[in-house]
Ligand SMILES: Cc1cc2nc3c(=O)[nH]c(=O)nc-3n(C[C@H](O)[C@H](O)[C@H](O)COP(=O)(O)OP(=O)(O)OC[C@H]3O[C@@H](n4cnc5c(N)ncnc54)[C@H](O)[C@@H]3O)c2cc1C
């Protein structure tokens with residue numbers, strides 16, 4: 001596989017990139033911190049990725065970096081095939097309510113800018129006759145819930161966008177894969193109390209990789225979260241007002 | 246700004262003691278160690294080595310900082326972040342014909358922990374401690390600076406950090422030499438041994454021909470059969486004698502819950518020890534063995550520390566100087582068994598020369614390690630008596646296993662302590678780096 005990964009430096013993106021590396025895949029990394037890029041590329045090379053692992057600076061908070069970074073990836077890989085986006089920001093509801101500036105960043109990064117990035121990818125993939133775009137949204141976007149009102153609203157928008165891409169462009173060869181993680185133990189959730197069915201990044205990565213290969217449009221990880229969210233979606237409004245989940 | 250710290254409670258592998266403190270866990274060791282008092286890896290040290298000294302101290306969990314940074318296929322030189330686990334290194338490198346130069350008896354340790362405890366393995370008599378194979382360390386010292394140290398650069402700091410239990414600085418990166426192995430399989434031999442003299446003689450005899458040796462002793466056997474057990478020897482198998490396939494991933498089992506206190510009585514320990522001894526029906530076994538079975542037999546069972554129940558357990562490990570008549574080791578085992586000590590596991594090993602780690606545990610002699618449950622009234626007195634004997638015999642204990650030793654006892658067995666403290670004071674005059682253990686044993690203040 002030839003894959004571009006944005007977010008490979010940490011968490012689920014790191015786990016996923018390592019799986020690809022161990023298969024000897026060709027990788028290209030996008031990140032906003034130069035040193036992180038270099039160290040992560042080194043790690044993936046030692047783990048078996050085809051050398052050299054290419055890199056380009058790309059900042060989710062700076063949309064002007066998207067096109068040049070993707071151009072660089074396209075040039076080095078000789079065309080895009082698979083693009084995976086795990087990069088994203090998170091803040092607890094409390095933090096986001098307290099700090100509107102941070103809230104603006106999270107909303108911007110997780111919705112508007114992620115969508116703008118995906119639009120750049122979509123154009124390029126369609127121009128080649130298709131490819132796979134895998135984006136990490138969240139179960140937080142499935143229902144308006146007390147602990148994730150703000151973050152969840154951005155992810156809700158992102159999930160809808162991915163759904164729309166699938167409906168509109170699947171026939172043209174664009175496979176949109178929307179990943180919806182439940183609680184996964186990464187740096188993003190450190191310090192939060194893990195609920196039952198909390199996942200490990202390595203297990204999530206294995207499932208996501210299968211979904212990317214098959215082009216599955218919607219993936220819940222860990223899979224149990226499909227049923228958890230199914231139940232949550234069916235709860236009446238008065239119940240949602242009562243529960244803390 | 247370092248990542249957010251949160252309150253939590255900490256314990257080591259022995260699950261005793263438990264301490265409250267602040268924890269930071271992040272992929273970014275550089276940021277998270279600014280201002281921290283201590284680092285901890287996979288918390289396989291038994292006692293309070295990786296525990297905060299007080300509730301306001303911050304301990305950094307390093308396990309997410311696990312990137313490999315550089316590897317030279319020709320020399321085997323590997324540089325990696327301190328949180329990478331030995332499990333991961335084995336998974337990645339074994340099939341390519343590489344192994345760490347020194348391995349402890351579990352894969353659930355981090356590189357940082359291997360350096361900070363300057364761990365030793367079955368090959369200590371030929372290869373020394375892990376630190377002998379470390380080329381260089383990247384360290385965040387107490388004043389916040391980040392320093393590269395090695396035998397050529399800041400040698401004193403380097404040597405104090407090998408075996409320094411995290412008290413000289415936060416280890417960010419480790420550069421060490423991996424070893425080429427002919428195949429990922431082990432050719433092993435084991436023998437049933439009748440008593441202590443035969444065990445020590447067996448270890449000595451095997452030392453010349455075998456790069457890896459260790460003994461297991463039935464701690465409940467007394468009198469004539471004191472020190473009886475199984476002697477194990479191994480070396481890496483040559484390609485022509487090993488299976489052509491890489492060793493399969495072994496299935497692991499999990500201890501599902503904390504065992505009740507009564508599960509661990511004298512009878513169950515006796516049964517375990519007897520079984521282990523007589524399972525070895527033949528006097529001698531030879532064959533090709535899975536590296537995990539050879540190096541990490543206990544890793545088969547995840548969370549096996551829960552077997553010891555709510556009160557937790559400890560390990561006592563000491564090294565006693567060689568003697569013609571094996572007097573020190575015999576007196577130690579005598580005291581242990583007659584003092585009511587009982588243990589599932591007791592490991593015996595001959596140590597080679599002292600290494601360069603300023604406070605590293607091994608020295609020439611016989612090392613003995615045993616696990617036993619913590620008993621609220623009895624354990625402290627029991628360890629005191631063991632320590633008094635170890636002091637009288639000229640031996641010392643292993644900090645990474647220790648929970649109960651008193652400051653004055655440690656001082657009496659560690660002639661190297663002043664030199665170590667001097668290096669610490671030089672790099673950390675305000676005493677910012679500390680652990681529950683350093684408060685207990687080195688006189689650090691809170
Ligand atoms: C079943 C079992 C078998 C064992 N067999 C052996 C053996 O054969 N030989 C042997 O020598 N040991 C053995 N040990 C002990 C073990 O190898 C050591 O305790 C080792 O240090 C544990 O590594 P860790 O990553 O879990 O470190 P932790 O237990 O988390 O920490 C141990 C010490 O290292 C320090 N430390 C950890 N990471 C860093 C860092 N990045 N920077 C600075 N300081 C750091 C901590 O502060 C603490 O003082 C065994 C332990 C178990 C449970």
Ligand SMILES: NC(=O)c1ccc[n+]([C@@H]2O[C@H](COP(=O)([O-])OP(=O)(O)OC[C@H]3O[C@@H](n4cnc5c(N)ncnc54)[C@H](OP(=O)(O)O)[C@@H]3O)[C@@H](O)[C@H]2O)c1
Nearest residue numbers: 007009010011012059060087088136138181183184186188
């Ligand atoms: N963990 C969970 O429980 C969970 C649950 C639901 C959904 N998700 C979603 O799943 C995705 C991955 O989560 P994770 O837990 O793996 O997160 P993570 O560990 O925090 O990793 C996030 C990644 O995004 C990158 N990133 C952050 N800001 C960036 C920017 N401005 N430009 C470019 N890259 C940037 C980070 O790189 P730097 O650190 O170098 O900035 C990092 O590699 C996210 O979209 C998250 O919202 C996670």
